[in-house]
Amino acid sequence: MLTTRAPAKINLTLHVRGRRPDGYHDLESLVAFSGAGDTLSLTPGEPLSLDISGPTSSAAGAGDDNLVLRASRRLAEDVKGLRLGRFRLEKRLPVAAGIGGGSSDAAAALRLLARANDLALDDPRLREAARAVGSDVPVCLEPRARMMRGAGESLGAPLNLPSLPAVLINPGVPVATAPVFAALGLQPGASRGDGAHIEIAAQPNAAQLLAALAKCRNDLEDAACLQAPVIVGALAILRAARGCRLARMSGSGATCFALFATRRDAVRAARVIRDQHPAWWVKTAMLR
Missing domain, CATH: 3.30.70.890 (GHMP kinase, C-terminal domain)
Incomplete structure (x- = not known):
């Protein structure tokens, strides 16, 4: 079993510069991450599935539309023969709360699948899957403080912020x-x-x-x-x-x-x- 944390994403700043012709809002945001978060585990080789527990699990959505499963299916479209598995999510973060809980869970799923399939985190297929699932997923893929711009697709270099x-x-x-x-x-x-x-x-x-x-x-x-x-x-x-x-x-x-x-x-x-x-x-x- 592989395990990783899905930390809360905190927008220290969030400037809306405008709205793009494609309908997405053009953002500039300094993002940081907290130690508080969910925990996601993967048992590789089993059929793709998701079990959810934890204090906020009832609001997380256990169906096929959960972002963990959506991210996994999206990556499998681009990586032929991708080894999937059974996910277990311990849900602690509040839902619809502005801290990217679902997005961080999806990014955690992509990280675990990358480990199970010997994919680098900078693999473009991983990045594309993150962008396809949600605007906040790319910045959560490598949870380090950085600037996020556009509709979440443009990420600055990691910043060494003080604690x-x-x-x-x-x-x-x-x-x-x-x-x-x-x-x-x-x-x-x-x-x-x-x-x-x-x-x-x-x-x-x-x-x-x-x-x-x-x-x-x-x-x-x-x-x-x-x-x-x-x-x-x-x-x-x-x-x-x-x-x-x-x-x-x-x-x-x-x-x-x-x-x-x-x-x-x-x-x-x-x-x-x-x-x-x-x-x-x-x-x-x-x-x-």
Whole structure:
């Protein structure tokens, strides 16, 4: 059995530059990853199948449309004789939460199939399968901090970010991505007229990175807050926490994150939030 982690993807920034003629939105996003995530295992050589367990498994979708199976079938179209197998997914991340849980699971499946079939991670067939399954899957294939542009197909070089103590919270309200983007009201070919994303150094220190992040934003935050007003309260709670340096929504929501000066501050804040909101998903993390 082969096993890998499917870590949460956190959009530290998310700028929507416009909408392309093909209908996809043109994005610029600094992406980092958390230690918190799902676990995916593969038993090679068995018929392709997927078993799901874990605290958020009921919302993950166990049918043929699950991204783990879709990614596997898509890779098998290009790699003749691909050795498939039985997947087991331990689902811990919230679903429809803006942290790429399903996309990270799909990328994990591609990584495991690559190991089982002696494929390199830079094999173009692997990359093409990732792009075909979803916009966030390519950046999750090698989960390291980097810039993501376009509709997710253009990836920058890995960045050596300092470890960022963080608290991730999800108030338990799923947020559908399509209505959030639709609320921007951009027609194909339209541009928002905003300037380019600020350049992120290849190896910034914590002070440099936080200063850069403060000049950035998540352009989907307002639209998501209208769809799920609880996000407004979640952000306010994070921003009021002692030691919080920056709080922002990830992706299209509803998961929000806060960056802290120290891990001790993050742990303390998470404990207080968890006590006040026991039904929320609350995790401490080191983003990198």
